[in-house]
Amino acid sequence: MPSFAFPRSARLLDSRCYDRVFADARRSADRYFTILARTTDGHSADESLSAARLGLAISKRSAPRAVARNRIKRVIRESFRHARADLPNADLVVLCRRAAVDADNATLRASLAMHWQEIAR
Numbered sequence: 001m002p003s004f005a006f007p008r009s010a011r012l013l014d015s016r017c018y019d020r021v022f023a024d025a026r027r028s029a030d031r032y033f034t035i036l037a038r039t040t041d042g043h044s045a046d047e048s049l050s051a052a053r054l055g056l057a058i059s060k061r062s063a064p065r066a067v068a069r070n071r072i073k074r075v076i077r078e079s080f081r082h083a084r085a086d087l088p089n090a091d092l093v094v095l096c097r098r099a100a101v102d103a104d105n106a107t108l109r110a111s112l113a114m115h116w117q118e119i120a121r
Contacts, residue, residue: 009051010052010084011053011054012054012093017091018055018093020038021036021091021092025037030114031097032096033076033095033097033115034094034097035119037090037091037092039089040091051085052089052090053090054093056093057095058095062095062097062100062101063096065101072100075112078109079113079116080112080116083112083120086116088120
């Protein structure tokens, strides 16, 4: 049975990791999220050898209220934990769009599931 934990090794922790993804990434986008994915080759000390890593970039401009930002981040982390075993070795950065604030959790989870499937291909 796969572990659904979200350990430190599953997160992008510093700005260098984020910069690497922003510099050279594949995009998957819909009306709620944009996901940037950059496959890792495991040569750098920062890159995980075993699984996908997640970074969140949820701005105040896209979700002005902290309550909404935290809800969106919680949904993203939960979805990622469940999909992580099926994802390739990649660094992922999730950005949300303004429409995500008004969407319910089920809609956000469905959107993310579509993105995870697209990235897995």
